[in-house]
Amino acid sequence: MKLARFGYDDWESYGLVEGDRVSVIQGSIFREHTVTGVSYALSEVKLLPPTQPTAYWAVGLNYAAHIAHQEEALDAERIQRDSSAFRPWQKGANCIIGPGENIVLPAESDYVHYEGELLIVIGKPARRVSVEDAPNYILGYSIANDVSGEGSWAADLSNWRRKMCDTFGPVGPWIETDVDPHDLEIITRLNGQEHDRGSTSGMIYDCYYTVSGISQFVTLRPGDLILTGAPGSVEQLHHGDVVEIEIPGIGTLSNPVVAEEV
Amino acid sequence: MKLARFGYDDWESYGLVEGDRVSVIQGSIFREHTVTGVSYALSEVKLLPPTQPTAYWAVGLNYAAHIAHQEEALDAERIQRDSSAFRPWQKGANCIIGPGENIVLPAESDYVHYEGELLIVIGKPARRVSVEDAPNYILGYSIANDVSGEGSWAADLSNWRRKMCDTFGPVGPWIETDVDPHDLEIITRLNGQEHDRGSTSGMIYDCYYTVSGISQFVTLRPGDLILTGAPGSVEQLHHGDVVEIEIPGIGTLSNPVVAEEV
Structure with missing residues (x-):
């Protein structure tokens, strides 16, 4: 459905x-x-955007191939430090946009990339939920682009500019309630050309562990969203690009990219 | 008012x-x-809680005395790394509670402390606002307790357990619209005994800089909240404590502390 x-x-x-x-x-x-x-x-x-969440959580660095890509390409010291444990963080509801809306590259930015990801949509208040019970608290799944800055303009430990800028949170196009979240392909295309294809079977922390884990300290509420990490490599975004994330069985999330006019 | x-x-x-x-x-x-x-x-x-924000932001390590206290008492390496630049982060709306509500110490926690702080309440949508214009986007000020974990149970770079646990965000008792935010005393009492007294005149990044700074990349919305940092030393919280933060000219925020029942 x-x-x-x-x-x-x-x-x-x-x-x-x-x-x-x-x-x-x-x-x-x-x-x-x-x-x-x-x-x-x-x-x-x-x-x-399929919900208006009270909280937009994320679990980053959740696939071995993505960790390897990031270590090679970017800030290896930070990545290694971060990748030792279950490390949920908040992307913040303020950055959310819907299908077709513009991803705006801040005027100060020199590097921004896409990350195509499976998105968990919480259905019921969840607190101290076990891994086994977690599926009962999930309404369904959608698609997200965890748009991310890297480089000196976004060098914040707090992920402020790196992850939380306005428009860095495209989500949609809808919630699919009847899929196995651990048997899905994620295909990311830039201007129609496929750049990455991965399977959610490769998650380090799967969706049920993630919901259970966050809920040990935090009450997740109906409509809250959780990013589950990008499966593989990423590419820089430029003005005029269109980035498209397809998860067969759910749908396709497509967003144009524009440079900020200041 | x-x-x-x-x-x-x-x-x-x-x-x-x-x-x-x-x-x-x-x-x-x-x-x-x-x-x-x-x-x-x-x-x-x-x-x-005086608002239901779409985002609950924070600027930490914003007073020299607090940075010195934290370096001495806690995780010096992390503090020093964090204290070099303007570093807003999101505490998350999920942790907010009102005056008189219980601060609940998670069963896993071995160390949790209070941080008494001035709280900015946004009044109008703010994006790319200058420092000079920032006061026009602030509705008023309230009081916050930035309840924080330290130690191994909360050793997350992402501030997940450290800052975002349920009930770690007491705010209130109301919004005062007519105060000079940079000429206020913050007095923190534990079980009636004063433990810290500081002045908001000591902020490294003042309220107007903070609103302007966050708004360079993020649209702040009416009702959004921003923590401005604790002025001085902090103390551990225990079951049965009552923590009280007074800012003369605004009011007093008081919350009891209880251990989680599991």
């Missing part, structure tokens, strides 16, 4: 996506709700 | 605090609003 948040004229709603149409949902997708008979063509509506 | 968010029976509202009473405000405190003739005794209502 595909659940989308969308805008039409000046109102917004959740909807059930089937084929090229979306049917309006009445009520909260996190509680009781009904699918109405009112539907729109997907081409008529504007897809929005 | 003191603006409080409060609960009464099963509804909540903003109100104007005068003496020991709070008058109901109609409309959003961030837009047009009116103070009604309906009022309650403060003793009748439950004060709530």
